[in-house]
Amino acid sequence: MENGAKSWAFRGTQKLSAKQSKDPKQKVTIREALDKLMGNLNEDDDRSVIPLGHGDPSAFPCFRTSPVAEDAIVDAVRSSKFNCYSPAAGIPPARRAIAEYLSRDLPYKLSPDDVSVTLGCTQAIEIIITALARPGANILVPRPGYPLYEARAAFSNLEVRHFDLIPEKGWEVDLDSVEALTDDNTVAMVIISPGNPCGNTAETARKLGIIVIADEVYSHLVFGNKQFVPMGEFGSIVPVLTVGSISKRWIVPGWRLGWIATNDPCGLLKQTGILDSIKKYLNISSDPATFIQGAIPKILENTTEEFFSNIINTMKEDADICYSKIKEIPGIACPQKPEGAMSAMVKLNLSLLEGINDDMDFCAKLAKEESVIVLPGIAVGMKNWIRITFAIEPVFLAEGLDRIKSFYERHAKKL
Ligand SMILES: *Cc1c(COP(=O)(O)O)cnc(C)c1O
Numbered sequence: 001m002e003n004g005a006k007s008w009a010f011r012g013t014q015k016l017s018a019k020q021s022k023d024p025k026q027k028v029t030i031r032e033a034l035d036k037l038m039g040n041l042n043e044d045d046d047r048s049v050i051p052l053g054h055g056d057p058s059a060f061p062c063f064r065t066s067p068v069a070e071d072a073i074v075d076a077v078r079s080s081k082f083n084c085y086s087p088a089a090g091i092p093p094a095r096r097a098i099a100e101y102l103s104r105d106l107p108y109k110l111s112p113d114d115v116s117v118t119l120g121c122t123q124a125i126e127i128i129i130t131a132l133a134r135p136g137a138n139i140l141v142p143r144p145g146y147p148l149y150e151a152r153a154a155f156s157n158l159e160v161r162h163f164d165l166i167p168e169k170g171w172e173v174d175l176d177s178v179e180a181l182t183d184d185n186t187v188a189m190v191i192i193s194p195g196n197p198c199g200n201t202a203e204t205a206r207k208l209g210i211i212v213i214a215d216e217v218y219s220h221l222v223f224g225n226k227q228f229v230p231m232g233e234f235g236s237i238v239p240v241l242t243v244g245s246i247s248k249r250w251i252v253p254g255w256r257l258g259w260i261a262t263n264d265p266c267g268l269l270k271q272t273g274i275l276d277s278i279k280k281y282l283n284i285s286s287d288p289a290t291f292i293q294g295a296i297p298k299i300l301e302n303t304t305e306e307f308f309s310n311i312i313n314t315m316k317e318d319a320d321i322c323y324s325k326i327k328e329i330p331g332i333a334c335p336q337k338p339e340g341a342m343s344a345m346v347k348l349n350l351s352l353l354e355g356i357n358d359d360m361d362f363c364a365k366l367a368k369e370e371s372v373i374v375l376p377g378i379a380v381g382m383k384n385w386i387r388i389t390f391a392i393e394p395v396f397l398a399e400g401l402d403r404i405k406s407f408y409e410r411h412a413k414k415l
């Protein structure tokens with residue numbers, strides 16, 4: 001048997017390993033970077049590890065999900081109505097509930113047919129990227145962004161082009177760079193909420209003749225002066241495919257329930273064939289557990305305002321701690337106080353730091369010396385930045401930032 005295995009040689013001429021992005025700014029995924037940092041921790045440090053790199057606050061008591069959501073799941077299981085396979089696009093009551101939930105913020109009504117239920121926002125992204133991929137096609141993705149888009153596109157040979165978000169302007173889309181990147185093979189642009197002027201972006205996408213993919217997994221998680229505006233509001237200007245999930249707003253990323261909503265009141269997407277492709281792909285892919293879908297109507301309809309405002313208040317308190325503590329540390333800077341989502345982009349000033357080569361080096365040494373994990377910017381396309389996820393217990397966050405301050409003081413360049 002051993003000999004047989006030894007003589008095996010792959011017949012194909014193609015190399016099967018996944019294509020790496022050609023962009024030198026995009027070499028690691030979030031998971032790869034965090035795994036590497038976790039391996040770098042010092043076991044002799046008795047202090048607890050402070051995780052500021054992850055996107056999952058569910059382990060912290062202050063971010064426990066609503067009892068309404070927990071009860072809805074229990075009731076769905078006990079009803080024994082949801083032990084069956086699900087239809088490809090999801091069970092009708094779940095699609096109807098999601099359509100109604102999203103329509104609350106829109107100037108028109110979505111129908112259940114406009115909604116497909118997916119395994120989290122992750123599968124929604126996978127389905128759309130796969131459905132858009134054609135030889136030669138390209139897609140525009142923001143930087144900083146969410147690395148799943150690049151990684152998923154690489155598996156489908158869909159070319160990714162990056163447009164910039166401008167830190168000094170509240171991470172607004174640089175619309176000039178969007179226009180400069182677009183050609184006849186550009187099929188869509190991705191917009192990740194919050195932090196973008198939806199109306200201008202929609203006008204630009206309409207002019208360029210491309211679809212907008214709106215990642216609204218952070219919808220309603222806003223705590224600054226700006227209100228949440230869904231991209232779908234501009235669906236009559238340009239067709240919008242909105243992806244979302246209950247992972248972030250309800251703090252249940254492990255429940256794996258998300259959706260794709262078609263915001264296309266003028267029916268413009270028919271000519272593109274994209275909806276057909278999505279339907280075909282849904283037919284061959286797995287669905288969220290049926291009892292989670294069964295619980296969705298109650299989760300979306302009955303969760304109290306009090307639950308949401310508690311979560312928002314804690315996030316806001318965290319964002320304030322993050323912003324004010326970073327101000328005290330000369331070697332790092334946060335150009336914009338976070339007004340939504342769960343993380344802040346922070347710029348490293350390497351000229352003030354001794355013996356730190358780049359963002360990955362900063363994060364690796366910080367993990368080893370202070371048992372604090374932060375994400376190197378390279379994982380989201382931003383070399384020599386770091387991303388701090390502030391959604392943890394406020395006292396831990398304060399402690400983590402104090403440790404970053406001592407780290408800075410130890411590594412500050414002697415002038
Ligand atoms: C977390 C996240 C996702 C994935 O959401 P899931 O529902 O957990 O699959 C997608 N996009 C962005 C921007 C995210 O932060």
